[in-house]
Amino acid sequence: MAKHIIQVEEKPPILKAIPLSVQHLFAMFSASVLVPILFGISPSVVLFMNGIGTLIYILVTGGKAPAFLGSSFAFLAPAGIIIATKGLGYPYALGGFVVSGAVFCIVAVIIRFCGTKWIDVILPPAAMGSVVALIGLELSGSAANMGGLILSDTYTQIDPKKITVFLITLGMAVFGSVLFRRFLAVIPILIAILTGYCVAWGMGMVDFSAAAAAPVFAVPNFQPARFDWNAISIILPATLVVVSEHIGHQIVTGKIVGRDLLRTPGLHRTMLGDGLSTMISGLCGSVPTTTYGENIGVMAMTGVYSVWVIGGAAVLSIAISFLGKVSAVIQSIPGPVMGGVSFLLYGMIASSGVRLLVDQKVDYSRSRNLAMTSVVLVTGLSGAFVQLGQVKLTGMSLGAVVAMLLGLIFWIIDKLHAANDYDDSAEAAE
Template identity: 45%
Template sequence: MKQQTVGINEVPRLDKWLVLSVQHLFAMFGATILVPLLTGLSPAVALVSSGLGTLAYIVVTKGKIPAYLGSSFAFIMPIIAAITIGGPEGAMIGSFFAGLVYGVVALIIRATGVQWLMKLLPPIVVGPVIMVIGLGLAGVAIDMAMNDPATEAYSGVHLSVAMFTLVLTIIASIFFRGFFGLIPILIGIAGGYTFAVFQGLVDFSAVREANWIQAPDFIVPFVTYSPSFSWEIFFIMVPIALVTLSEHIGDQMVLSKVAERNFIEKPGLHRSVMGDGVATLISSFIGGPPNTTYGENIGVVALTRVFSVFVIGGAAVLAVMFGFIGKVSAVITTIPTAVMGGVSILLFGIIASNGLRMLIDNQVDIGKKRNLIISSVILVVGIGGAFIQVTDVIEIAGMALATIIGIALNLILPGRDQVKTSEEMFKDMSDKKDSAA
């Protein structure tokens, strides 16, 4: 059995602490700034909100879960839709209500346990919905990779930059080891950015004009705007919280396996979900995208066996500091869409593949008619762009509609598989780990 290199509540030596925190910062950096770049929000604010959200999460979970929180990919399309309807402010209002959903669910879990949530969101529902998240964004990635944003027409130069970025990211993912193997996204973006400079796609004027120390463009209710409620945005954003809740449970199970502690029982899933909700609420108050636990940072924990929440907290503090460095924020805004398109081709595909992996890991039998029907309907409704026009201003569409229909089909159709308790799932993971060793 592998031992923890640094325990959960252990404080490393200062120099080691800094290096380990920087490693976590780089692991989440590429994906966290990608979400605001795709949605039109501020990358600097996203860094600040991820740092503050992570610190809040550590406090809510009593410093017992070594998890970093970053921008959620599940909310990319809902944020874009919400911004189209009500601007960035509308997206923040939707994010606020999504955060409240986490809080309500956390209180229910505390009162009734977690089993009902696992029955509501089994792998046969969550897996296809995660696939919808990735495949639904495929068109966005291809457009960014192929088209000149100025003319919205095909550009061979932009496509070459995107392909160079994609190939470099793949090479880094497969062949790089150690620290560099943990940051393939960042390596791909940096390499693609350099290539784009030589192709004449980068304008450095914003970097030259930016101050070294500069406050991000926060979006604060009652300060920069007056909040107004929209049912349409509500139904676009809130149902996605159900998807991220299921992903959150999966992350907690993986962390439990890695750390050999059942975090779902202690400090409890209700604390973890509440921490996620508080982080998302913080983001909604300053203009950042909703936050969620990050698989990239869980991978760092698993590889290094460094479980210290002080290391995670150090990364969070560094993220906040980065958000206030104007030159860094300006460089991020100069990244060409072709570079982000190249990285997105891989990332969005990985999201879809992770949905498929969830079905495989949980041994979901797609040959069973019930499962085949649920997964098929979710995929077509979600990717096909189906929507229900409730009123002139309320529309339930895409991923949100697919999630609701998937949950309904799972509850209605006969022949549901028995859902395991958290203790049984944790025991299964421990048994598999022991047999693998």
């Protein structure tokens, strides 16, 4: 029996919509609150602005592009430099966030008038599928780290308890998606998180001290942005990272929901929504936002694409930002629980890239396709990087840039009829 799909514009009954929204909230929560913790600010203002930003995004896209906007990791390094710089500090990083969001909006306007055909040129299927796969593959390491599978500064030795919780959570998510029926079949992630949480609690791995000390109600700590050209120049290069990430996310989401989101509602609308969200977040003392891979993975796994469900998750995020104890309890979810869930969700994104290559019938007997996929994947997974000022271009972002350069070069070679596999009939058909 085929999975029941809840399409983008469908509005599930309230009793189903609430747990579906909670599932999206849990999927984004741990990563989204980690960014403000690293910046040394209150997560409550970030949860508030993530919810507001997501609702803005849904409004700008006319409810036709499902996405949850969470905290962006692309700005961690440059913002950290500004925070540590004497005479500057976090308010000046906020000014950089505002300008970065404005640049995003400018790019959206340019795309509105120039169209998206250039994407087909610089990101042919062999490149596009590889970049999409990289989104999930690059994130897989963080899921394994959360699960306690990798020795690091966080986990200095393998802990059997962490591995047990990780495996139980992952197993519940994997086998639940296969065995559950009816409504349970669309909330396996939520069930897996709750199961993992209960197991971790029973094993003494949940710390409730922060929840006990947290106030019942708390107003988010808003603060104004300040502007300094030096700070802005440090922040701006990170915009390139988020732009490439945004395009990749729209491509993979479009493949999941079965719609061309680059054309409807249009890449210019999705980028405008993302840019406005980042601008407003910066003005209010929060962090830049970006479309979240975790929530894309939830959609891929459950077949629930409804913007009403994602909008519900946004409302819950806003509500929780005022509920200190509830927020603290959710933050107490152990890393192995979220690692177990993320392990599957990130894999779903990578699988979507492979699916794109298959659906587009990429011909790997052609040297260009084989070379492009090979170079893009190795670039993204090798740890290679390019330093742009204070920003390190690496992983999926560097892989996307390399893919675009190769796509453009191959297009020029074709225009010159210089390729050894050049097909005159293909050009005539165009």
